[in-house]
Structure formats: structure tokens, C-alpha cells
Amino acid sequence: MTISPERPRARRWPIVGEPVYEGSRIPHPIPTVLAVPDDVSDSEDIFRINFGPNHPSTHGVLRLIVDLDGEEVVGLSAVIGYLHTGFEKTMETKTYWKCVTYPERIDYVAYQANELVFVLAVEKLLALEVPEKATWMRMLLCELNRIHSHLVYLGTSALELGAISMFWYCFREREQILDLFELVAGQRMHTRYFQVGGLAEDIPEGFYPECRKFVEWMPQALDDYLAILDRNQIWLERTKGVGLLSARDAIALGQTGPNLRASGVDWDLRREQPYLAYEQVDFRVPVYPDGDVYARYRVRMDEMAESTRIARQCLDRLERMEGRPWIADDRKVVLPPREELHTSMESLIHHFKIVTEGFRVPEGEVYVAVESPRGESGCYLVSDGGPKPWRVHFRAPSFVALEATPTCAQNCLVADLIAVVGSLDAVMGDTDR
Amino acid sequence: MSASWEDAPGFVSIREAHGETTVTIETERIRDACLFARDELGFEMCVDLVATDYLGWGAQGVSGYIGTAGGRDLHSPMTQGLQTLPEAKPKRFSISYHLLALRQEALRVRLQCWADDGEPVPSVVSVWPTCDWHEREQYDLMGIAFEGHPNLSRILLEDDWAGHPLRKDYPIGGEPVRFSDAE
Amino acid sequence: MAARLRDYGLQSERLLWPTKGPSRFEEEMGVDELERALGLTTLEKAVRWAQTKSMWPDTFGLACCAIEMMSIVSARYDIARFGMEAFRSSPRQADLLIVSGRVAHKMAAPLRQIYDQMVEPKWVIAMGACASSGGMFNNYTILQGVDRIVPVDIYVPFCPPRPEALMEGILRIHEAHLAGIPPAYERRSVAT
Numbered sequence: 001m002t003i004s005p006e007r008p009r010a011r012r013w014p015i016v017g018e019p020v021y022e023g024s025r026i027p028h029p030i031p032t033v034l035a036v037p038d039d040v041s042d043s044e045d046i047f048r049i050n051f052g053p054n055h056p057s058t059h060g061v062l063r064l065i066v067d068l069d070g071e072e073v074v075g076l077s078a079v080i081g082y083l084h085t086g087f088e089k090t091m092e093t094k095t096y097w098k099c100v101t102y103p104e105r106i107d108y109v110a111y112q113a114n115e116l117v118f119v120l121a122v123e124k125l126l127a128l129e130v131p132e133k134a135t136w137m138r139m140l141l142c143e144l145n146r147i148h149s150h151l152v153y154l155g156t157s158a159l160e161l162g163a164i165s166m167f168w169y170c171f172r173e174r175e176q177i178l179d180l181f182e183l184v185a186g187q188r189m190h191t192r193y194f195q196v197g198g199l200a201e202d203i204p205e206g207f208y209p210e211c212r213k214f215v216e217w218m219p220q221a222l223d224d225y226l227a228i229l230d231r232n233q234i235w236l237e238r239t240k241g242v243g244l245l246s247a248r249d250a251i252a253l254g255q256t257g258p259n260l261r262a263s264g265v266d267w268d269l270r271r272e273q274p275y276l277a278y279e280q281v282d283f284r285v286p287v288y289p290d291g292d293v294y295a296r297y298r299v300r301m302d303e304m305a306e307s308t309r310i311a312r313q314c315l316d317r318l319e320r321m322e323g324r325p326w327i328a329d330d331r332k333v334v335l336p337p338r339e340e341l342h343t344s345m346e347s348l349i350h351h352f353k354i355v356t357e358g359f360r361v362p363e364g365e366v367y368v369a370v371e372s373p374r375g376e377s378g379c380y381l382v383s384d385g386g387p388k389p390w391r392v393h394f395r396a397p398s399f400v401a402l403e404a405t406p407t408c409a410q411n412c413l414v415a416d417l418i419a420v421v422g423s424l425d426a427v428m429g430d431t432d433r
Numbered sequence: 434m435s436a437s438w439e440d441a442p443g444f445v446s447i448r449e450a451h452g453e454t455t456v457t458i459e460t461e462r463i464r465d466a467c468l469f470a471r472d473e474l475g476f477e478m479c480v481d482l483v484a485t486d487y488l489g490w491g492a493q494g495v496s497g498y499i500g501t502a503g504g505r506d507l508h509s510p511m512t513q514g515l516q517t518l519p520e521a522k523p524k525r526f527s528i529s530y531h532l533l534a535l536r537q538e539a540l541r542v543r544l545q546c547w548a549d550d551g552e553p554v555p556s557v558v559s560v561w562p563t564c565d566w567h568e569r570e571q572y573d574l575m576g577i578a579f580e581g582h583p584n585l586s587r588i589l590l591e592d593d594w595a596g597h598p599l600r601k602d603y604p605i606g607g608e609p610v611r612f613s614d615a616e
Numbered sequence: 617m618a619a620r621l622r623d624y625g626l627q628s629e630r631l632l633w634p635t636k637g638p639s640r641f642e643e644e645m646g647v648d649e650l651e652r653a654l655g656l657t658t659l660e661k662a663v664r665w666a667q668t669k670s671m672w673p674d675t676f677g678l679a680c681c682a683i684e685m686m687s688i689v690s691a692r693y694d695i696a697r698f699g700m701e702a703f704r705s706s707p708r709q710a711d712l713l714i715v716s717g718r719v720a721h722k723m724a725a726p727l728r729q730i731y732d733q734m735v736e737p738k739w740v741i742a743m744g745a746c747a748s749s750g751g752m753f754n755n756y757t758i759l760q761g762v763d764r765i766v767p768v769d770i771y772v773p774f775c776p777p778r779p780e781a782l783m784e785g786i787l788r789i790h791e792a793h794l795a796g797i798p799p800a801y802e803r804r805s806v807a808t
Contacts, residue, residue, distance in 0.1 A: 029583040031562035053726050056675050056705035060682065061723055081589035082723040083679055086606075086755040088574075089599055101752065108680035124451055152683065171690035178687075189680060189776055251477050251535065254563030267535050363519045366451050367531050367543065369480070380483050380529065384490060384519050395481040395531070403566050429679050432589055432720070590757070591722050598756050606756025 026249055026407050034076040034406035036067050046074065053082045059156070059421060060428030062402070071413045076406045080399075083432040091392045095358030096122055096196060097335075099389065103379070104190045106394055107430035109152050112138075112145035113372030114394065114430075115194045120275065121368040121379040122196045125361050128333060132277075133324045134198030139276045140211070140314035141184070141193065142370075143307040147218065148177045149373035150300045150307075157297070157422035158229065161238055166228060173221050176214050183207055196359075197334040198327030208319050215315065218308045222301065229297075239294040243408040243420035246291055253407065254400045257375025258303065259424060261287045262295035269371035281313045293423040300425075303373075333359045358387030374398055374425055394433055398426035438542075440473075441466045453543060455529075460546040464555040464581075467530065467544065471560055476532035476542065479557070482567035483529045484575040487522040488601040523547045526577060528554055548577065556582040574599040661794075667711070667737065668790040670699040674710035676730065678717025681744040681776040685716045693779035698786065707733040712789070713766070714782070718746035719759040731766045739789050739799050742768045743782055745775045767800040 027034045036046055051064040061082035067075025087106055091099045103118040104111035116138060123130060155170030178188040184207055185191035185200070193200050229235045245255070250263040260267055268285040270278040286302035288295035327334050335354055336347035353359075363385040369378040375397030382391040401424040408420045438447050438454075443462025448455045458466040470476040524547040534540035548554050556579040557564050568579045569588040576597035579585055587594060596603055677685055688695045695701055704710040707730045719727060731740065742762050745751035748771040750760035762768060769792070772785040793799070 026562050031558065031565045033584065053723060054676055054730055056703075061678055061726075081587075081591075082720055082726070083718065084589040084720050084722065084757050085679075085718055085753055086598065086757045089603075089605060090753060090755050093605055105680055105752075109683060127451075152686075156686075167689075168691050171687060172692070175687065175690065175692045188778065189683065252562050254478055254480060254561065256478075256480070265535065272538075273541075364450055365455075365485075365529075365543075366453065367481070367529075367541070369541075376480060376533075378481055378531070380481065380531070382485055390490070391483075391485045393481070393483040393485075399566060399570075400563055403563055604756070605754075607750070607754035607758075608760050610754065 021248065021252070024249055024252065025244075025246065025410060026252060027410075031253070032078070032403045032406055034074070034410060036075040045069065048075075056160075059426060062421070062426070062428055062431075064405075064417075064421070066414070066417065068414065071415075073409050073412045073414065073417055076409050076417075078402050078405055080402065080428070080431050083428045085429070085433060087394070087433045088392050091389055093388065095387045096361060096389065097354065097358060099392070100195060101190070101192050103394065104192065105429065106396070106433055107372065107374065107377065107398065107427050108189070109427050110145055110149040110373045110377075111190055112142050112194070113370055113377050115192070116142055116276075117368055117370045117372075117377050117379040117394070118381075118392070119194045119196055120370065121366050121381040122361060124366045124368055125364050125381060125383055126196070126333060128197055128328055128330060130198050130328055131325045133203075133318065133321045134326050134328075135276050136314050136318050136321070137199055137203060137326070138194060139278070139281075140311055140318065141181070141191075142276070143310045143314065144177050144180060144211075146307045146373045147304050147311075148174055150304050151177075153300060153373075153422075153425045154225065154297070157419075157425075158235075160418050160422050161235065163229060163232070163235060166225065169221070169224060169228070173218065176217070180207070180211055180214060183210060195327060195334070197330065198325070200327075202326050203318070208315060211311070211315055215308055215312050219305065222305055222308075226301065236294065238415070238419055239292065239297060239423075240290075241292050241294075242412065242416045243293045243296075243423055244291050245404060245408050249407055250291070250404070253404045255375065255404055256400070257371065257373070257397055258296055258299040259375060259401055259404065261285065262299045263291040264289035269369060269376060273369070275368075275370055281310050283310050293419045296423040296425075300373075360385060360387055361389075369395070372397060374427065374430065375401065377430075394430075396430040396433060398428070398430035399433075401426045402431055438474075441469045453541065455543045455545055458544055458546050460548050460552065460554055463528075463530075463544070463546045464557050464560065467557045467560045470532055470542070470544065474534070475536065476534045476540070478533045478535060479530055479561040479564055479567075480533050481529075481531040482557075482564050482571060483531070484571040484577050484599075485527045485529070486525065486575060486599065486601045487527065488525055490522055491518045491520075524549045524552075526550070526575065528571070528577060530557070550576070551578070553578045553580040555580050556585075558582055573597070576600060660796075664793055664796070668793050670702075671711045671739070671786075671790070672702045672704050672709065673700060673712040673714050674707050674730065674734070675703045675705050676713055676715060676727075678715070678719065678723065679746070681716035681747070684776040684779055685714055685743065685782065688779040688782055693783065695783065695786075698783075698790070700786070707731075708735060710734055711737065712739050712741065712786075714741045714743050715747040715762045715766075715768075716743040716776075718751060718753060719762050719765075721757050721759065724759055724765055727762070728765050736801075737793075737799050738801070739769045739793075740766050741782070741785050741789070742771045743785070744777055745773055747771075748773060751775060767804055769800040 047068045049066050049068055053061040053063045063079040065077050066073055087102055091102050103114040106114050151170040151174045155167040158166035181191055182188050185193040245263050247263045247265045250260050266287045271285055283306045286299050288298055331350045336351055340347040341351055361383040363383055365382040367378055367380045369376045377397055378395030380393040384390045409417050438456050442465035443459035445457040526548045528546050530544040532542050554577055556568055568582055571577050572585055573587040573589050574597055689701055742748045747762045750758050770785040770789055772782050
């Protein structure tokens with residue numbers, strides 16, 4: 001039995017208005033709403049269905065209002081905001097040291113990326129130099145978090161498409177990663193381990209052997225996943241040729257990360273605009289040209305393998321850095337070690353001032369972007385010279401990914417819509433902030 | 434790229450800080466400037482659109498410990514613990530467009546325009562479709578009216594929400610907690 | 617033997633036929649062993665036991681706590697041991713509503729609607745700090761505790777709670793129900 005080719009469907013109704021460029025599949029006039037023209041919706045048998053905020057697809061509280069003609073999706077608009085938490089406003093009322101606990105809850109699956117981007121933004125405004133050990137450890141934890149995020153994506157996407165056992169396999173590895181996080185920071189998720197200036201605490205003993213065990217095991221687990229899914233006829237039929245997004249459309253829609261790389265655009269911030277120490281590690285950036293759900297799945301699978309490679313290189317480097325400092329030495333910004341509080345009056349005063357009043361960040365505005373597992377995660381920070389941020393804005397890759405849903409969901413059946421929404425890998429905390 | 438920022442329609446000034454370029458554009462010409470940036474200078478992607486409310490900026494001076502890597506510096510009054518006032522801003526709201534050029538060396542720029550409360554800002558949805566939701570979000574949270582937006586409605590809050598929460602004169606809300614001050 | 621059975625309200629054929637000797641079954645089992653071999657209970661207790669052992673949760677994952685809720689379904693913190701791996705998508709088929717995550721103002725109405733659509737008996741767990749009390753968010757959009765709109769049985773603290781903590785909360789609901797304590801909607805209304 002052969003894989004069926006891309007299901008060709010003639011466009012039945014003319015597009016209204018002007019496309020943003022010739023040949024674009026982005027709906028217009030409203031790019032984020034796939035609309036049935038008014039004169040058609042009255043005459044044809046269009047069924048409007050609501051994929052309400054609470055639905056079994058485990059993507060959180062996303063609401064899709066879908067117009068169906070039989071089984072085919074002819075109209076789509078997404079309603080978000082069911083998890084709007086007011087992060088940006090809340091962070092304006094907290095000092096920078098207290099603010100660090102907030103960004104990680106924005107994208108709650110790839111929490112280290114959000115922590116990292118906020119901490120990097122503050123350090124950029126402060127022009128603070130971070131010790132090498134902290135940089136490499138941040139990189140290691142971010143890559144482990146990338147594997148964690150892709151595992152959650154894979155487990156839940158496969159679960160929705162019916163490959164239920166993948167959920168348990170992916171979560172088996174996920175538990176190992178969470179054990180590593182717990183070993184390092186004491187918490188499975190939302191570790192609050194990154195601080196302005198470096199890491200909150202030193203890397204505990206016994207972490208490197210455990211991490212190495214995981215890194216040696218992971219390629220085998222990836223082979224298991226490929227064996228389950230990649231030769232499975234049902235999986236291939238349901239994901240190939242579904243949810244197409246061309247490269248130019250993806251750029252026009254602001255897509256970044258795996259969604260962009262699966263459309264054939266070779267762009268990865270870790271390579272183009274290296275932050276932390278990414279220019280010193282060797283890794284490949286997977287790019288697939290098809291732009292369908294299968295391509296996005298393969299990009300994430302390959303990224304997991306590359307993250308394992310990066311993690312191995314970080315471990316090799318970190319094991320040689322025993323005893324080095326893990327946080328910057330600037331006592332005006334960084335809390336002094338607790339032992340010093342008993343003996344040094346200056347340390348006590350510094351500690352007191354930093355905790356109560358907060359350290360001041362010079363006036364200015366910065367935008368820092370990192371490659372989170374979902375795409376480009378950015379933090380725009382405006383400081384007025386005071387101890388609390390004046391304006392913090394997080395560029396959420398999931399917010400932008402959901403903007404592409406109507407473009408990808410053209411010529412889709414209802415069942416394909418689930419695959420498409422899953423493949424865009426949007427986390428609602430990140431979307432709604 | 435033969436064109437440069439000075440040729441952009443509505444160009445006002447250009448500033449470099451922290452390794453980033455910020456180009457200020459007149460508000461009425463921002464859409465033309467964005468088209469110029471996309472077509473002439475090759476900034477194909479708009480990654481972010483942020484509005485900032487500067488109400489109350491500089492109302493109280495800041496003083497005390499200033500965290501800088503260099504420590505205290507005689508020539509930088511902020512590090513001496515003296516009270517300083519941040520420089521005044523031209524209008525109440527700034528709207529920043531963060532652009533990215535997908536070239537070998539990742540080129541980023543921030544286009545910035547300034548608006549007062551109620552002043553309409555041209556929408557750039559026809560330049561980069563991704564700005565659709567970004568502009569809706571800034572309208573929802575900050576109350577910036579984007580002119581020419583095909584679907585300017587609330588996105589993160591309920592449709593009948595009153596007010597724009599991220600403005601500085603909107604209270605943080607929540608419930609009062611005893612024995613703690615504003616935070 | 618006949619007297620003891622009558623104490624429990626059970627009719628035996630011996631009441632109708634007092635002179636009948638022990639049956640073949642009773643001879644083989646032994647009179648005392650029969651009582652040990654039989655489980656005697658009331659209907660309510662039996663029903664409560666069955667409800668406890670198959671209390672199906674509703675898929676109501678909101679935020680970060682939802683990820684930890686998913687990990688109690690995973691193989692390490694297996695919740696299928698308690699018969700609860702069947703997360704029902706329809707609230708009409710669900711017994712337990714685990715509100716996992718921060719409840720935004722926009723989501724409050726759907727939450728209450730889902731709670732109303734559940735059929736009695738139903739229990740609510742406020743999982744995590746945000747669902748219990750608003751957590752670290754005290755602002756214009758987050759409900760300061762989900763008990764403002766639904767009556768809550770168990771509050772599970774921490775941010776996010778470990779899977780074992782959530783399981784402890786679930787087991788406490790099981791124990792409370794087995795002991796005869798009614799669900800929260802009968803005991804209290806929502807907090808004001």
C-alpha cells in the first residue's frame with residue numbers, strides 16, 4: 001500500500017481581497033481567520049462547531065471556532081486568552097530578584113528558555129559578565145529542557161492521533177530528565193536555578209554521572225520512538241501532506257524555530273546569533289523542506305538527537321570546571337554567600353539592600369532572543385534605572401505559531417486539524433502570558 | 434544593501450545602545466517605513482510589536498545602589514548613589530517593532546514610533562501578516578488604536594472588559610494582602 | 617447461625633424450615649468459616665467502595681500543573697493502580713475535577729459550566745497554589761482561588777505539586793468518601 005499523495009482539493013470559493021504577496025496561502029483580509037464568504041455561508045450547509053477551551057487535546061485552553069462543510073474545514077478562527085495571567089503587569093511590581101520566578105511559568109514546558117531569556121536581558125542591561133561555568137551549565141540545562149519539551153510534544157501529539165503508547169514511552173524519558181532537574185535544583189519543574197549573574201547554587205556532586213547515564217541512554221530511546229512511529233503506516237498517512245506551510249508564508253507569519261525549519265528555512269538562533277557558548281559546541285540544524293506535520297515531527301526528533309550531542313559536549317566541558325565560581329562576583333547585584341553573612345558587615349548590608357530594595361538596573365531598553373524549543377523566545381525589557389522593571393514583554397513563539405493555524409488548516413479534514421494544531425506545538429501559557 | 438536608514442520615510446533619528454539599533458520614525462509614516470525596511474533593507478520578519486506606556490516616567494528620581502559591572506565610577510553619577518532623573522520621552526506611548534533579517538549575520542533593528550493616548554497608529558498587517566495578533570494584543574492591553582487593522586478586537590481579555598490593564602494608570606488588581614505593601 | 621443471620625436482616629430458609637440440617641455447602645465450609653468467607657456490608661458502603669476505586673477525572677488541565685497531572689498517568693506514578701487512568705473528556709462522564717493551573721477571569725465561566733455539567737457525586741481538587749489561592753499571581757485577571765466559584769474538597773499546595781502530592785490528595789478523597797464524608801458541595805458552598 002502506497003502513501004497517498006497530498007490530497008488535492010480545488011478551492012471552491014474565491015479569495016476575498018489581495019494576498020500579501022502573489023501565491024500566498026495566508027487568508028485575507030484577516031490573516032488569522034479562515035473565513036467562509038458571506039454569500040456562501042447562507043446557501044451552503046456549513047456547520048459551525050466550537051472546540052471549546054476545555055477539550056481532550058492536551059494543549060491547554062485553546063478555543064477554535066471551526067466551520068465545517070461535511071468533514072472539511074472551511075472556516076477557522078482561534079480564540080485565546082483563557083490563560084491570560086498578566087505576567088507583564090505583575091512583573092512590573094516586583095524587584096528583579098523576585099521577578100525571576102515569573103518567566104518560567106509563561107512557557108511551562110520549556111521553562112528554562114524563558115528563565116534564560118529574562119536573565120540574559122537583565123544581564124545585558126547591567127553589562128554583567130557571567131562566569132564560564134554558569135554559561136555552560138545554563139546551556140546544558142536548556143538543552144535538557146529542549147529534550148523535555150520535545151518529549152512532551154511527541155507524547156501528547158501521538159496520543160491525540162491515536163498512538164497512545166507513545167505517551168508512556170516519552171514520559172518515561174521525561175521522568176529521567178525531571179530527576180536530573182530535581183538533583184540540581186530541588187524542583188522538578190520551574191527550577192528558578194538561573195539567577196542574574198549566573199546560577200543560584202553550585203552544581204551538586206553526583207550530577208555529572210547521572211547526566212551522563214541519561215545522555216548515553218537517550219539515543220536508544222529515540223530509536224525506540226522512530227521504530228514505533230516512523231514506519232507506522234497510519235502515522236505516515238495522517239501526517240504527510242497535512243498542514244502545509246510554505247517557507248515564504250512562514251516568514252510572513254513570523255514563524256521561528258521548528259515550524260520554520262520544517263518549511264525549509266535554515267534558521268537557528270543558536271547558530272546565527274550565538275548566545276551562551278553555542279559557538280563552541282558542534283551541532284547540526286535539521287531542516288526539512290516539506291512544510292507538513294511530518295516535517296515538523298522529524299525536525300523535533302532530530303533536534304532531540306542534536307540536543308543530546310550538545311549535552312554530552314557540555315558535560316565534557318563542565319567536568320573540568322570543578323570548584324570554579326558559578327555566579328558573578330558583583331556584590332551589588334548578586335547575593336553574597338550565606339557563610340559570609342556571619343562575618344562580614346558589608347555582605348550583610350548588601351544582602352539586605354538587594355533583598356528588600358533590589359538592585360538597580362541602568363536605564364535603557366534591550367531585546368534579547370533565544371532559541372526556545374518552540375521558536376524564538378524574546379524578552380523586551382525597559383528599565384528606568386529603578387529596582388523594578390518598567391516594562392517587560394515576552395515574545396511568545398506559541399502566540400505566533402497559533403497565528404499560522406488558519407493557513408495550515410486549509411484543505412484539512414477535522415481529524416487533520418488535530419494533527420495540525422498539535423504539530424505547531426503551542427503552549428497556552430506562552431500564548432496568553 | 435545600498436539603502437540606509439536615513440532614506441527611510443519618516444526617519445527621525447537613529448541610536449545605538451547595548452549593541453542594538455533603534456530607529457525612530459514619525460508615527461504617520463510608520464507603515465511606509467516598514468515597507469521600506471522589508472523591501473529595501475531586507476527585514477523579512479517582524480518578530481515582535483510592543484507598546485510601552487511612559488506615564489509617570491521620571492516622576493521620581495532613582496538613587497541608591499546601582500548595579501554595574503564596573504562598580505562605582507566618578508564619571509557616572511548613577512553609580513554614586515546620587516539621585517538621577519531618566520531622560521524625558523517625547524510622548525506617552527512608544528510602539529517598537531522588532532525586525533529580523535534572515536541573513537548570515539542575524540540583523541536586528543528596532544523601529545520605534547511615539548503616540549499619545551488616542552492617537553491612531555497605522556497598522557502594518559499588510560506588510561507582515563504576523564502583526565495581526567500582536568497589534569490586537571497591544572490594543573487590548575494598552576489601548577493603542579491601530580488604523581487599518583482588519584479585525585481590531587480584544588484578544589487576551591474578554592470582549593466586554595473595560596480598560597486597558599497594562600497602562601500605568603490601571604491598578605494591578607487582585608485582593609489586598611495584609612501586612613504587605615504594594616508588592 | 618440462624619439468629620446471627622437474622623440480626624443482619626437476612627432471611628434464611630431455616631426460618632421457613634426450622635428443622636433443616638446444615639446444607640452440603642455449610643458442612644464443607646464449616647459454620648464459622650462461612651461467616652469469615654462472606655463479606656457482609658451495607659449497600660451504601662459497597663457503592664462507595666466502587667465509586668472510590670473508579671473515580672474518573674476530567675481532562676481539565678490549564679497550566680503547569682497539567683503537566684504534572686499528565687505525569688501521574690505516566691508509568692512511574694501510575695494512577696491506573698487506583699483505577700483512575702481513564703481521563704474522561706466529557707464532564708458528564710467524569711467524577712473528579714482536578715483544577716490544575718491558574719484560572720484566568722475568562723476561564724472562570726467555562727470552569728463553572730464544566731462543574732455544573734458533572735453529575736453528582738462529584739469532587740473537586742484544587743491542584744497547586746494558583747488553583748488554591750491564586751498562587752504567586754495577585755492581579756486583575758487571576759481568580760484568587762478556585763473555591764470562589766466551585767466548592768473544593770482537597771487543596772494540594774506547591775507550585776507545581778509533585779505527582780505524589782497530587783496522589784496523596786486523591787487518596788485522601790478516597791478515604792474521606794469511604795468513611796462516609798459527603799463531597800464538598802453538600803458540606804459548604806463557595807467561598808466569598
